[in-house]
Amino acid sequence: MEKKEMIYEGKAKKVYSTDDENLCIVSYKDDATAFNGLKKGTIAGKGAVNNRMSNMIMKLLEKEGVATHYVEELSDRDTVVKKVKIVPLEVIVRNISAGSFAKRYGVEEGIEFTEPTVEFSYKNDALGDPLINSSHAYALGLATKEEIEKKKKTALKVNEVMKKYFYTLGIKLVDFKIEFGKLPDGKIILADEISPDTCRLWDLKTNEKLDKDRFRRDMGGVEEAYNEVFRRLTNE
Ligand code: TMP
Numbered sequence: 001m002e003k004k005e006m007i008y009e010g011k012a013k014k015v016y017s018t019d020d021e022n023l024c025i026v027s028y029k030d031d032a033t034a035f036n037g038l039k040k041g042t043i044a045g046k047g048a049v050n051n052r053m054s055n056m057i058m059k060l061l062e063k064e065g066v067a068t069h070y071v072e073e074l075s076d077r078d079t080v081v082k083k084v085k086i087v088p089l090e091v092i093v094r095n096i097s098a099g100s101f102a103k104r105y106g107v108e109e110g111i112e113f114t115e116p117t118v119e120f121s122y123k124n125d126a127l128g129d130p131l132i133n134s135s136h137a138y139a140l141g142l143a144t145k146e147e148i149e150k151k152k153k154t155a156l157k158v159n160e161v162m163k164k165y166f167y168t169l170g171i172k173l174v175d176f177k178i179e180f181g182k183l184p185d186g187k188i189i190l191a192d193e194i195s196p197d198t199c200r201l202w203d204l205k206t207n208e209k210l211d212k213d214r215f216r217r218d219m220g221g222v223e224e225a226y227n228e229v230f231r232r233l234t235n236e
Contacts, residue, residue: 001025001072001080011037012050012197021083022184026051028077032197034216036128043215048076049226050195053233055079057162057194064161066154068190069181084181084191088123089132089142091155094175095163098200099213100131101175110207116159118152123179147188151180154190162194166201169232171210174200196226 003016003025011033016025028047033040051073058070069081094101097111122132122142132140134148143151155178163173176199181191192198196211203210210225 001074003027003078012047013193018080023071023080024083025074026079026081028079028193032212032215034212036125039216041215043222043226045223046197046226049230050193050197051077051079053195053230054193056233057165058190060165061158061161061190064157066157066161066190067187081191082181082183082189084183084189086123086191087143087147087180087182087188089137089151090121090123090129090177090179091151092119092121092175092177093117093155093159094119095159096172096174096200096202098174116156118155120148120151121177150188154180158190158194162199167204170204171229171232172202172204172207174202176200196229201229 001018001023004019005017006014007017007024008015012029012031014027014029016027018025028051030042030044030046032043032046055070055073058068062068062070069084071080071082073079094117095113097107098109102109120132120134120137121129123129137143137148138145158178159173162176166173176194178190178194179192180188182188199211200213201210202208209219210229214220214222214225
């Protein structure tokens with residue numbers, strides 16, 4: 001399968017049309033942004049790590065009964081996916097306090113929750129992806145009540161599968177963000193990516209950050225962190 005025209009360019013990926021109107025090719029870039037595009041940079045090799053990690057996780061999730069957009073990995077950076085319309089609701093699951101949760105509620109990072117939390121963000125760059133509750137999402141027509149409940153349930157399932165898997169790699173899954181997309185028949189499936197850009201991953205023993213927070217917070221060792229996650233995933 002070959003790329004035809006670029007139909008969309010986001011901050012971290014380009015999307016191309018193909019000869020099949022139901023399929024796209026996503027191409028992962030090394031570009032990195034944070035704080036709604038305010039901070040810009042490059043993380044060498046990130047595109048390849050994120051592409052391959054996302055595909056591995058999507059395949060694992062499919063095996064566990066979660067429908068995803070994944071179709072076929074073409075190369076280090078390129079993957080065929082089902083063409084969807086992205087639902088502008090980001091779903092965030094947290095197992096441990098960090099990031100905006102710690103900041104909003106004035107608590108330290110690293111508090112392990114008794115139960116995972118689920119929250120939504122309204123995916124809208126102009127507004128800075130604000131936190132949104134279910135009734136507001138419904139009021140804005142972003143999803144039906146059933147779809148909102150299904151997204152929460154699927155996000156918690158994704159959390160269970162990923163948490164267990166990362167644990168076997170010596171990694172704590174602190175939190176993550178996922179996005180869903182709608183197929184032409186209305187079916188909603190997991191889309192976008194699952195990578196160190198979209199998850200917080202801490203080393204099980206040392207709590208060392210192995211994710212994009214190293215870039216967001218200018219901690220150094222950014223490429224090394226992405227490569228370390230990839231090394232553990234592939235056992236290389
Ligand atoms: P937060 O603590 O900044 O709200 O982030 C929660 C999770 O969502 C974290 O794993 C990083 C991920 N995330 C994204 O994937 N994209 C974003 O734009 C932001 C702000 C967070």
